[in-house]
Amino acid sequence: RAQFDPTEHPHRRFNPLIGKHVLVSPHRTKRPWKGQTEEPVLAKLPEYDHECYLCPGNSRSGGVKNPVYKDTFVFENDFPALLPDPLPFIQPESHLPNGTGPHGADVADDTSSSTPDQTISSMFESQPVRGGAKVIIFHPRHDLTLAKMSQDEIVRVVQMWKDVYVVEGERIRSSADPGMEEEGYVQIFENRGAMMGASAPHPHGQVWTLSYVPDEPATELYHLQKHADTTPTPTPTPTSTSTSVTTPHPTGPHGKPCLLCTYAAEEVARGDRVVELFGGWVAVVPFWAVWPFEVLLLPYKRHIPSILQMTDDETKDLATILKRILVRYDNLFKCPFPYSMGLHQSPLPPLHPETSIAHTHFHFYPPLLRSASVRKFLVGFELMGEVQRDLTAEQAAGRLRGVSGERHYLEDVA
Amino acid sequence: RAQFDPTEHPHRRFNPLIGKHVLVSPHRTKRPWKGQTEEPVLAKLPEYDHECYLCPGNSRSGGVKNPVYKDTFVFENDFPALLPDPLPFIQPESHLPNGTGPHGADVADDTSSSTPDQTISSMFESQPVRGGAKVIIFHPRHDLTLAKMSQDEIVRVVQMWKDVYVVEGERIRSSADPGMEEEGYVQIFENRGAMMGASAPHPHGQVWTLSYVPDEPATELYHLQKHADTTPTPTPTPTSTSTSVTTPHPTGPHGKPCLLCTYAAEEVARGDRVVELFGGWVAVVPFWAVWPFEVLLLPYKRHIPSILQMTDDETKDLATILKRILVRYDNLFKCPFPYSMGLHQSPLPPLHPETSIAHTHFHFYPPLLRSASVRKFLVGFELMGEVQRDLTAEQAAGRLRGVSGERHYLEDVA
Ligand SMILES: O=P(O)(O)O[C@H]1O[C@H](CO)[C@@H](O)[C@H](O)[C@H]1O
Ligand SMILES: O=P(O)(O)O[C@H]1O[C@H](CO)[C@@H](O)[C@H](O)[C@H]1O
Numbered sequence: 003r004a005q006f007d008p009t010e011h012p013h014r015r016f017n018p019l020i021g022k023h024v025l026v027s028p029h030r031t032k033r034p035w036k037g038q039t040e041e042p043v044l045a046k047l048p049e050y051d052h053e054c055y056l057c058p059g060n061s062r063s064g065g066v067k068n069p070v071y072k073d074t075f076v077f078e079n080d081f082p083a084l085l086p087d088p089l090p091f092i093q094p095e096s097h098l099p100n101g102t103g104p105h106g107a108d109v110a111d112d113t114s115s116s117t118p119d120q121t122i123s124s125m126f127e128s129q130p131v132r133g134g135a136k137v138i139i140f141h142p143r144h145d146l147t148l149a150k151m152s153q154d155e156i157v158r159v160v161q162m163w164k165d166v167y168v169v170e171g172e173r174i175r176s177s178a179d180p181g182m183e184e185e186g187y188v189q190i191f192e193n194r195g196a197m198m199g200a201s202a203p204h205p206h207g208q209v210w211t212l213s214y215v216p217d218e219p220a221t222e223l224y225h226l227q228k229h230a231d232t233t234p235t236p237t238p239t240p241t242s243t244s245t246s247v248t249t250p251h252p253t254g255p256h257g258k259p260c261l262l263c264t265y266a267a268e269e270v271a272r273g274d275r276v277v278e279l280f281g282g283w284v285a286v287v288p289f290w291a292v293w294p295f296e297v298l299l300l301p302y303k304r305h306i307p308s309i310l311q312m313t314d315d316e317t318k319d320l321a322t323i324l325k326r327i328l329v330r331y332d333n334l335f336k337c338p339f340p341y342s343m344g345l346h347q348s349p350l351p352p353l354h355p356e357t358s359i360a361h362t363h364f365h366f367y368p369p370l371l372r373s374a375s376v377r378k379f380l381v382g383f384e385l386m387g388e389v390q391r392d393l394t395a396e397q398a399a400g401r402l403r404g405v406s407g408e409r410h411y412l413e414d415v416a
Numbered sequence: 417r418a419q420f421d422p423t424e425h426p427h428r429r430f431n432p433l434i435g436k437h438v439l440v441s442p443h444r445t446k447r448p449w450k451g452q453t454e455e456p457v458l459a460k461l462p463e464y465d466h467e468c469y470l471c472p473g474n475s476r477s478g479g480v481k482n483p484v485y486k487d488t489f490v491f492e493n494d495f496p497a498l499l500p501d502p503l504p505f506i507q508p509e510s511h512l513p514n515g516t517g518p519h520g521a522d523v524a525d526d527t528s529s530s531t532p533d534q535t536i537s538s539m540f541e542s543q544p545v546r547g548g549a550k551v552i553i554f555h556p557r558h559d560l561t562l563a564k565m566s567q568d569e570i571v572r573v574v575q576m577w578k579d580v581y582v583v584e585g586e587r588i589r590s591s592a593d594p595g596m597e598e599e600g601y602v603q604i605f606e607n608r609g610a611m612m613g614a615s616a617p618h619p620h621g622q623v624w625t626l627s628y629v630p631d632e633p634a635t636e637l638y639h640l641q642k643h644a645d646t647t648p649t650p651t652p653t654p655t656s657t658s659t660s661v662t663t664p665h666p667t668g669p670h671g672k673p674c675l676l677c678t679y680a681a682e683e684v685a686r687g688d689r690v691v692e693l694f695g696g697w698v699a700v701v702p703f704w705a706v707w708p709f710e711v712l713l714l715p716y717k718r719h720i721p722s723i724l725q726m727t728d729d730e731t732k733d734l735a736t737i738l739k740r741i742l743v744r745y746d747n748l749f750k751c752p753f754p755y756s757m758g759l760h761q762s763p764l765p766p767l768h769p770e771t772s773i774a775h776t777h778f779h780f781y782p783p784l785l786r787s788a789s790v791r792k793f794l795v796g797f798e799l800m801g802e803v804q805r806d807l808t809a810e811q812a813a814g815r816l817r818g819v820s821g822e823r824h825y826l827e828d829v830a
Binding site: 189 | 610647
């Protein structure tokens with residue numbers, strides 16, 4: 003009988019960061035595609051577009067006029083999904099047909115001590131939330147992307163992320179109910195390209211701030227904490243009989259193992275999923291990648307709870323590796339590569355970073371699969387059963403390593 | 417101060433079926449849309465298309481010729497994501513750089529008893545899986561959809577689901593390793609429309625069978641079991657002082673509370689999220705809906721672990737309510753409404769249905785938000801932070817109730 007070969011045979015991988023699996027079907031890459039194709043993305047845009055509501059000096063859809071900014075520019079989203087402090091002292095209310103109902107019931111998962119009626123009404127709880135939404139324009143030029151900006155310009159974007167992270171964190175903290183210990187979150191992200199729902203091609207990202215830790219980072223923090231609490235501290239000895247590749251791993255707060263530090267250092271040692279290595283940063287197609295060319299970017303030499311703890315060098319190196327990843331993306335299918343990118347770090351700017359189990363990292367979720375116009379659809383089976391991918395993470399990393407991270411395809415054209 | 421009003425103010429809701437939240441931003445529906453719009457879907461297709469690889473008598477992409485089928489037609493997917501029994505007796509292998517490594521390590525979540533090296537290599541485990549993928553063509557006519565098929569024709573589709581469920585379940589069970597107690601899953605689903613990744617407009621669905629229970633149903637089953645184990649059995653007494661709407665709820669196996677039975681009966685009593693009520697079935701926009709016009713369809717009068725336990729009447733009523741939901745969908749934006757639909761039920765056809773906590777239900781995840789061409793993008797914040805919606809579930813249900821479930825918009829045109 004043939005040996006199991008993960009480059010040929012269907013298999014399942016586990017993502018320890020969120021406790022979920024992915025089904026990998028490498029043999030399926032031969033499948034022809036007769037479904038929807040995407041419109042080719044215009045690679046050549048004007049430096050200034052008088053119809054763009056993000057260009058300097060233009061009016062936005064809400065009516066406000068942008069200043070003639072010269073660098074990055076931040077403003078409050080004109081249609082924010084979150085509002086600052088709308089109703090701080092009002093308790094959640096359950097949705098009863100007549101509009102009234104018991105106050106203050108908890109939506110907590112554990113219903114063991116509740117009565118049946120409480121259980122039922124807790125199914126219909128709406129929890130009021132506070133927060134805000136900001137837009138960060140990366141550059142005044144309409145035709146640029148992070149991939150085409152200089153390292154210095156990207157450093158200024160990272161600097162802006164740090165500033166907004168502090169300011170927004172303070173805003174949530176200071177508006178908390180008196181006496182309430184609240185843990186909020188500042189979610190920094192970018193939707194790049196119309197295919198990923200970006201409503202404008204002008205280079206920009208967003209920051210949504212919340213009076214709670216949303217599900218995705220909360221799940222990651224839960225698994226990071228559990229790993230720290232249940233994994234024995236690594237003590238490599240010369241008598242170790244394991245065949246695993248062991249390297250000294252950086253540790254998290256109080257010397258406890260950090261799942262992501264361990265994972266990152268191990269990926270560097272193994273190498274087959276590494277796309278870029280620069281300074282203290284590594285970019286990999288994670289072992290458990292879902293999106294065809296998903297990338298995880300994180301520090302592998304030391305535990306960094308949030309971008310506030312980065313040194314100047316780490317900040318500059320981050321700008322460099324960010325640019326390199328995005329140049330590789332654009333070069334892969336010779337198009338402005340669409341993606342959603344998000345930064346996960348410590349909930350609200352940490353006052354005591356040495357205690358946070360969070361380890362700064364960026365997720366890149368790009369939808370393209372085969373070409374600039376054929377994407378992966380995460381639909382039926384993926385939504386109802388389990389996420390699924392065709393090419394393996396190792397194959398995707400190989401493809402990304404196979405194109406340049408230095409020279410953008412449009413430079414060759416020009 | 418104003419009262420918290422869930423139709424106006426941002427809030428968070430909890431989905432007890434999967435233990436996740438959704439951020440609801442009803443004030444955001446006023447947001448203008450300048451991003452990507454979708455191509456209008458051709459509503460008029462020919463009855464037969466000689467280029468369609470699903471039409472009767474045509475050749476498929478794999479080369480095989482379809483028979484001139486007259487009813488439903490099932491075949492093995494030419495490019496299946498799962499393969500039957502590729503390597504039954506081979507243990508998982510960890511991905512070490514040199515391609516060899518310790519065998520048989522477990523990907524289980526609990527790493528408390530493992531050594532650091534085991535912990536690291538268990539991060540890189542690939543688990544071989546078995547299974548299969550089938551395509552079910554709903555009708556020989558290229559231009560039909562479930563919404564336009566007769567009740568009798570839909571009953572035959574449901575009958576086909578029952579048959580495939582049994583046959584595929586048997587296939588997995590009989591190919592299990594000797595002595596291994598395996599729990600597999602038969603995932604029945606439909607991707608409708610190019611926007612949801614369907615590669616052909618010809619009416620068809622799919623069935624993927626797996627030698628394990630995939631994450632989505634596994635998560636639901638976990639929460640159903642937990643609810644049954646920790647919720648006190650309802651004993652309504654005349655002295656009950658609760659203001660909650662209480663109705664006698666059907667219960668799950670051994671008289672234990674079933675989360676979905678309780679939820680469904682309660683939605684029927686409350687009414688504001690109900691879209692259709694027919695026979696023993698209710699279709700609601702669930703309280704925790706993520707997709708703008710998401711629908712959950714389930715029995716509310718008795719616990720039904722799988723479609724095999726449906727009576728003839730329940731089967732017929734299911735066909736009727738399925739059609740009505742889909743007619744409403746098409747009527748909402750006067751287009752062939754795209755969606756992914758999936759059936760969740762008991763893992764592998766239950767031998768002892770009275771013991772399964774599963775309660776048969778269908779999820780409908782349709783992407784459209786404002787019109788036939790403007791969809792909701794679940795991207796940046798939704799992927800990195802938490803799923804988010806604009807209009808409330810109650811508003812969506814109201815919109816769906818506001819269009820006909822009986823008369824299809826194309827009937828008016830004809
Ligand atoms: O099998 P199909 O219809 O060709 O493909 C479609 O459904 C599958 C199951 O949801 C997905 O994996 C594919 O991405 C999608 O395009
Ligand atoms: O805020 P934007 O860029 O207009 O909108 C985009 O990003 C948001 C945050 O991921 C999403 O909720 C929207 O669906 C998407 O179109």
